[in-house]
Amino acid sequence: MKKIFYAICLIFMVISCKKTDAKLTKIIAKTIEIDSTIQPSVALKTVISPYKEKLAAKMQKVLSYSSEELNKKDSVRQSLVGNLMADLSIEMVSPLFNKKTNETIDFVMFNYGGIRAIIPKGEVAVERAFKIMPFENELVVVELTGEKIKELISYFINNKKAHPLSKNVQLTIASGNYDLKINNVPFDSKKTYRVLTSDYLQSGGDRMTFFKDPVKLTKLNYKFRDVIIDYFKEVDTLKSTIDNRIIVK
Amino acid sequence: MKRRDFIKQIGGASALTVTGGLMLPSFTSKEKRHITILHTNDTHSHIEPFKANHKRHANKGGVAKRATLIEQVRRENPNTLLLDAGDIFQGTPYFNFFGGALEFKLMSMLKYDVATIGNHDFDNSIDGFYKQLPHAKFDFVSANYDFKNTVLDTHVKPYKIIVKDGIKIGIFGLGVQLDGLVNKKLYKETVYLDPIEVTQDITNELKNEKKCELIICLSHLGYYYKNTPEVISDLNLAKATKNIDLIIGGHTHTFLPKPTIVKNIEDKNMLVNQVGAYGINVGRIDFYFDEKGNKSSTGTTIIV
Numbered sequence: 001m002k003k004i005f006y007a008i009c010l011i012f013m014v015i016s017c018k019k020t021d022a023k024l025t026k027i028i029a030k031t032i033e034i035d036s037t038i039q040p041s042v043a044l045k046t047v048i049s050p051y052k053e054k055l056a057a058k059m060q061k062v063l064s065y066s067s068e069e070l071n072k073k074d075s076v077r078q079s080l081v082g083n084l085m086a087d088l089s090i091e092m093v094s095p096l097f098n099k100k101t102n103e104t105i106d107f108v109m110f111n112y113g114g115i116r117a118i119i120p121k122g123e124v125a126v127e128r129a130f131k132i133m134p135f136e137n138e139l140v141v142v143e144l145t146g147e148k149i150k151e152l153i154s155y156f157i158n159n160k161k162a163h164p165l166s167k168n169v170q171l172t173i174a175s176g177n178y179d180l181k182i183n184n185v186p187f188d189s190k191k192t193y194r195v196l197t198s199d200y201l202q203s204g205g206d207r208m209t210f211f212k213d214p215v216k217l218t219k220l221n222y223k224f225r226d227v228i229i230d231y232f233k234e235v236d237t238l239k240s241t242i243d244n245r246i247i248v249k
Numbered sequence: 250m251k252r253r254d255f256i257k258q259i260g261g262a263s264a265l266t267v268t269g270g271l272m273l274p275s276f277t278s279k280e281k282r283h284i285t286i287l288h289t290n291d292t293h294s295h296i297e298p299f300k301a302n303h304k305r306h307a308n309k310g311g312v313a314k315r316a317t318l319i320e321q322v323r324r325e326n327p328n329t330l331l332l333d334a335g336d337i338f339q340g341t342p343y344f345n346f347f348g349g350a351l352e353f354k355l356m357s358m359l360k361y362d363v364a365t366i367g368n369h370d371f372d373n374s375i376d377g378f379y380k381q382l383p384h385a386k387f388d389f390v391s392a393n394y395d396f397k398n399t400v401l402d403t404h405v406k407p408y409k410i411i412v413k414d415g416i417k418i419g420i421f422g423l424g425v426q427l428d429g430l431v432n433k434k435l436y437k438e439t440v441y442l443d444p445i446e447v448t449q450d451i452t453n454e455l456k457n458e459k460k461c462e463l464i465i466c467l468s469h470l471g472y473y474y475k476n477t478p479e480v481i482s483d484l485n486l487a488k489a490t491k492n493i494d495l496i497i498g499g500h501t502h503t504f505l506p507k508p509t510i511v512k513n514i515e516d517k518n519m520l521v522n523q524v525g526a527y528g529i530n531v532g533r534i535d536f537y538f539d540e541k542g543n544k545s546s547t548g549t550t551i552i553v
Contacts, residue, residue, distance in 0.1 A: 022538035040313030
């Protein structure tokens, strides 16, 4: 009796092990959008909730204070928040770069569009840094020939946007020509200059092609957002002004 | 825009019949098998839905809502697989503060079956990814990243075979070239192998040795690069290889209006799909198998 049972089992196993003779006859494909008509799963929400609360606490942590609104209003090709971002970057990164290379950074350039938020008057929390810089861009130092610096300045003049430049630049724009000093020294087209920018712009972002193929590229492995957060931690009250780094005649 | 032209080519006819493909009504329902594939890509730590004031994606996405949808589909067809094509990490402060733990936990609750690795999954370095693996109750596959000299050695397999409703499904992964995209300091000794060569070997193994009846590629290569069309992409891979039924793509955040039907090197139709990013969409592909039917009508009808 047992033997018969085993035999039946064996036959059954052989049959069930047999590869199916299935032929693919039809494929239907579609995309389903997750929209507001779908109710969220309670089980998932329960798991997310403590993370959400912890995150909110971390993001709301106050780091600094701003006595006025530092906005993105373009005045003389500068903005308050843009000037702050450029100036704080060179301040924070210069010591690291000096130590790493024994060289100095000449100035900073970012893109106007890449500064994604203003700094409102009042307390400045961690979240603000995420709003200003939601991307994971890292800072890099690009050594450029004088010719590339000329391209950079032409881009700045012709693009007519308040792309942030650090206060190391003194650029006077007149109709048809310009005067450029870098750290109070007249620009020398035979020299090379070291510019601090983001890896995004260095790779040609916002059509800043002059950053591509530099004489030398130094990656700092320091996220722009982390630079902002570290500065906020160090400084009690944020300050920024529109100054004479750019003069339009 | 080349991509749009390409979509347009197939856009006219929404139902494409392959090699005759006359569908005969089946006489018994037992021989019919039905596999559903659900897929996401580039969810980028988007745990919560987009805010109501978001310009483009207001109220879209959210993992808790995705869970509801997936549960519905699973109730409808228990023979459902849930797959992801990489870049699970990076994009919201959830990643910055918790390192991807929550992403993996939630994907495990959603019962993801298999995922591949995207470039951003290295953002906390290969060690940061490894550290979160205990939270992932699903498998990672990658056939063209050689992890032999890294912490991921033995943790990531080239492919996984899953049998559902008696159908043997082979799923393999492909990753994007890391050099120039990810800092070497992050991916360490990971070696990138040529996706086409790897695919030829793997699909041969899955089809001829392992006898898989359905072969799916989870790719983070990107859909297509119109400015550099020579760069390997899902469309190029699809055309240059055989035996793949479906490429589920990622990386380029391409919101395809519908999956693309591509002729492979043997002139057989197959599908390439990608559903944008951030968990806004879930792709659904239903595969119907039939053991009966007229031997002469061996075609497959693809409806997109």
